[in-house]
Amino acid sequence: MKLSGFRVLAAAMIVLATGIFTAPPASGAEDYITMASTTSTRDSGLLDTILPMFEEKTGIAVRVVAVGTGQAIRLAKNGDADVLLVHHRPSEDAFVADGYGTGRRDVMFNDFVIVGPKDDPARIRGMVEVTRALAKIADVKATFVSRGDDSGTHKKERGLWKLAGIDATGASGGWYRETGSGMGATLNAAAAMNGYTLTDRGTWLAFNNKADLKILVEGDERILNPYGVILVSQKRHAHIKAAAGQTFIDWLTSTDGQQAIANFRVNGEKLFVPNAK
Amino acid sequence: MNDFSTAFSTALTLLMSGDEDLMEIVGLSLRVSLFAVAIATIIGMPLGAATALYKFPGRKPLIVLLNALMGLPPVVVGLIVYLMLSRMGPLGVLGLLFTPTAMVIAQVILITPIIAALSRQVVEDMWHEYGEQLRSLGASPLRCMATILWDGRYSLSTTVLAGFGRASAEVGAVMIVGGNIDHVTRVMTTAIALEVSKGDLALALGLGMILMSLSLLINGAAFVLNEATAEKSR
Amino acid sequence: MSQSILPLELDGLTFEAGGKKLIKEVSHRFEANRKTIVLGPNGAGKSLLLRLCHGLIEPSAGQVKWATASGREAAHHQAMVFQRPVMLRRTAAANVEYALSLRGHSGRDRARLTERALERTGLAHLSDTPARVMSFGEQQRLALARAWALAPQVLFLDEPTASLDPAATHAVEEIIEAIDSAGTRIIMTTHNLGQARRLADDIIFMHRGRIKETGSTETFFSAPKNDLARAFINGELLWKKQKEISL
Numbered sequence: 233m234k235l236s237g238f239r240v241l242a243a244a245m246i247v248l249a250t251g252i253f254t255a256p257p258a259s260g261a262e263d264y265i266t267m268a269s270t271t272s273t274r275d276s277g278l279l280d281t282i283l284p285m286f287e288e289k290t291g292i293a294v295r296v297v298a299v300g301t302g303q304a305i306r307l308a309k310n311g312d313a314d315v316l317l318v319h320h321r322p323s324e325d326a327f328v329a330d331g332y333g334t335g336r337r338d339v340m341f342n343d344f345v346i347v348g349p350k351d352d353p354a355r356i357r358g359m360v361e362v363t364r365a366l367a368k369i370a371d372v373k374a375t376f377v378s379r380g381d382d383s384g385t386h387k388k389e390r391g392l393w394k395l396a397g398i399d400a401t402g403a404s405g406g407w408y409r410e411t412g413s414g415m416g417a418t419l420n421a422a423a424a425m426n427g428y429t430l431t432d433r434g435t436w437l438a439f440n441n442k443a444d445l446k447i448l449v450e451g452d453e454r455i456l457n458p459y460g461v462i463l464v465s466q467k468r469h470a471h472i473k474a475a476a477g478q479t480f481i482d483w484l485t486s487t488d489g490q491q492a493i494a495n496f497r498v499n500g501e502k503l504f505v506p507n508a509k
Numbered sequence: 510m511n512d513f514s515t516a517f518s519t520a521l522t523l524l525m526s527g528d529e530d531l532m533e534i535v536g537l538s539l540r541v542s543l544f545a546v547a548i549a550t551i552i553g554m555p556l557g558a559a560t561a562l563y564k565f566p567g568r569k570p571l572i573v574l575l576n577a578l579m580g581l582p583p584v585v586v587g588l589i590v591y592l593m594l595s596r597m598g599p600l601g602v603l604g605l606l607f608t609p610t611a612m613v614i615a616q617v618i619l620i621t622p623i624i625a626a627l628s629r630q631v632v633e634d635m636w637h638e639y640g641e642q643l644r645s646l647g648a649s650p651l652r653c654m655a656t657i658l659w660d661g662r663y664s665l666s667t668t669v670l671a672g673f674g675r676a677s678a679e680v681g682a683v684m685i686v687g688g689n690i691d692h693v694t695r696v697m698t699t700a701i702a703l704e705v706s707k708g709d710l711a712l713a714l715g716l717g718m719i720l721m722s723l724s725l726l727i728n729g730a731a732f733v734l735n736e737a738t739a740e741k742s743r
Numbered sequence: 744m745s746q747s748i749l750p751l752e753l754d755g756l757t758f759e760a761g762g763k764k765l766i767k768e769v770s771h772r773f774e775a776n777r778k779t780i781v782l783g784p785n786g787a788g789k790s791l792l793l794r795l796c797h798g799l800i801e802p803s804a805g806q807v808k809w810a811t812a813s814g815r816e817a818a819h820h821q822a823m824v825f826q827r828p829v830m831l832r833r834t835a836a837a838n839v840e841y842a843l844s845l846r847g848h849s850g851r852d853r854a855r856l857t858e859r860a861l862e863r864t865g866l867a868h869l870s871d872t873p874a875r876v877m878s879f880g881e882q883q884r885l886a887l888a889r890a891w892a893l894a895p896q897v898l899f900l901d902e903p904t905a906s907l908d909p910a911a912t913h914a915v916e917e918i919i920e921a922i923d924s925a926g927t928r929i930i931m932t933t934h935n936l937g938q939a940r941r942l943a944d945d946i947i948f949m950h951r952g953r954i955k956e957t958g959s960t961e962t963f964f965s966a967p968k969n970d971l972a973r974a975f976i977n978g979e980l981l982w983k984k985q986k987e988i989s990l
Binding site: 656 | 794797799818819821822823825829831832833841842845846889893
């Protein structure tokens with residue numbers, strides 16, 4: 233049969249159309265809710281482990297959109313997500329107070345740590361008081377990498393500098409570097425620059441490019457990282473899957489969910505402490 | 510160098526084992542980009558051809574605009590489409606956010622100018638050669654357009670491949686409007702971005718190699734197809 | 744048999760471009776059954792004149808009047824061959840069939856008319872060859888075959904052999920003669936004085952956008968009345984002389 237250009241084109245179009253239209257539809261008849269959460273939550277790997285448990289039990293899939301805390305809250309305010317799971321109490325409280333969410337529940341907490349170069353130019357290894365550690369870093373003008381993206385982690389970090397009485401952003405571009413990106417990218421930058429940074433333990437444990445960085449400061453109460461889960465208000469956005477969303481929140485804060493969180497390990501280490509009341 | 514060799518072996522292992530997740534991501538990447546390039550061609554090619562062949566007020570500004578839009582930043586397109594499709598946006602009721610459809614829409618907006626601008630140039634150049642003869646033979650403007658598009662199909666196929674390349678390589682738009690949701694809207698580029706952010710650079714690079722091999726495969730297939738059918742129509 | 748579109752009347756035809764008048768008040772009447780060749784040096788406006796007659800460009804002033812009422816009807820019975828043949832990326836036969844399809848011929852008719860046209864121009868053996876790989880001379884013959892297949896009443900040819908070698912030129916001239924014998928009115932331009940002598944019944948001599956002399960071929964070449972025409976025939980129409988001779 234003659235390989236005419238026209239015939240080939242027609243055949244290609246038919247194959248293409250068939251392929252596209254018979255592809256498994258992504259959002260089929262399945263039940264699902266959309267959850268806005270943070271990159272650090274996703275990067276810890278917790279969600280990949282516990283969400284399938286929830287789906288198996290209830291048949292509801294949880295579609296996670298993992299972005300920075302600011303963006304996650306924006307998505308929830310716009311009604312583009314049904315459930316919000318973030319770790320910045322002030323923002324969470326404001327969210328509910330402004331009527332975007334119907335009540336906040338505690339879920340779990342993990343902690344932040346300061347990681348830095350193993351030769352530790354600021355001499356902070358083993359310290360517990362995080363504000364003193366930050367002061368020493370500023371003193372020797374050791375490289376400190378910040379997320380600089382208005383995320384929960386970033387807000388936490390800013391709060392700590394303020395507590396320590398140091399104007400770190402004034403040195404932005406000098407020893408204080410703002411990457412404007414997620415935890416992973418910031419850790420990559422810290423590894424490359426051999427600098428200090430504040431990171432949540434979860435992302436750190438799962439991070440695969442640690443280079444010469446080590447955990448240097450941990451344990452301070454002020455760098456605990458509590459998570460809250462909020463159902464987006466159906467009064468604000470009528471299309472919100474309130475029932476399914478509530479089912480999820482109930483499961484997450486139930487014995488089953490809390491136990492699943494407690495059982496979660498990264499490299500053999502427990503990462504989150506469940507604290508739903 | 511270590512990362513490169515690890516990346517290479519990772520890529521090979523994933524491919525050989527027919528890793529399910531990988532296949533799913535590759536499949537979605539292809540579906541989204543191919544669909545987008547098909548729609549962009551249907552819109553962009555006649556638009557480019559018409560701009561080349563018809564005279565109308567604002568034609569020259571349109572040409573400049575199309576050329577400029579070739580440089581649309583994907584992340585900006587993603588942002589704009591998000592604002593349109595968000596529940597708070599004008600098209601929110603459609604509920605298209607975080608679906609492959611949203612990704613296709615964003616990519617169509619991104620690559621239609623490329624296809625339109627490039628095919629305009631191809632058609633305009635061909636018109637210099639063909640114009641008088643076609644008009645002498647009595648072809649209507651519409652018929653001229655069809656004849657030139659078909660006769661120039663080899664040059665035009667390159668513009669389609671350029672559009673496909675742009676679509677399959679971009680991450681900014683599909684990340685924002687798709688949300689990189691596992692098993693739903695995760696494509697090769699967003700998966701690579703994810704692995705980078707997790708610090709798994711070797712895996713990210715391996716996925717990148719697979720993505721580039723895919724592109725090579727598709728362009729190779731297009732080339733062979735062109736050669737095979739060019740027999741009678743040099 | 745459709746109505747004849749001849750005679751063609753040109754009335755005070757003027758064409759301006761870029762602020763310059765390139766065709767200046769040209770008037771002429773083309774009757775049927777004659778082969779006319781337009782001669783003149785470069786820049787005389789020969790090609791422009793052909794394009795104005797064929798309707799490819801619009802005059803700035805004056806009229807192109809065919810015997811039929813509408814220009815569209817007239818266009819349907821004309822064809823043109825250019826100095827460089829323009830072929831689509833398809834076989835020789837497909838190129839001819841394309842032209843026929845534009846004129847509304849049915850599929851069976853197209854095949855039949857194409858076969859005949861290719862035979863008459865000696866290209867039947869190249870029917871399935873991609874047109875663009877054919878030699879230049881063959882492509883030009885194909886252009887003639889394509890035009891002939893349309894059975895035009897008037898065929899315009901703009902320097903059809905300027906880019907061809909003598910053998911190809913000869914082949915093309917034979918085809919032009921055949922087309923003329925078959926009843927098509929030929930209007931052609933050329934640089935080649937010998938070709939003009941061979942082919943033309945009538946000569947139009949143009950210089951700087953005006954018709955300077957017309958007449959039968961014998962009269963023109965044996966006893967040209969216009970000085971410029973005489974200089975041209977003697978191959979003397981160089982830049983220097985052009986300045987000396989007043990218009």
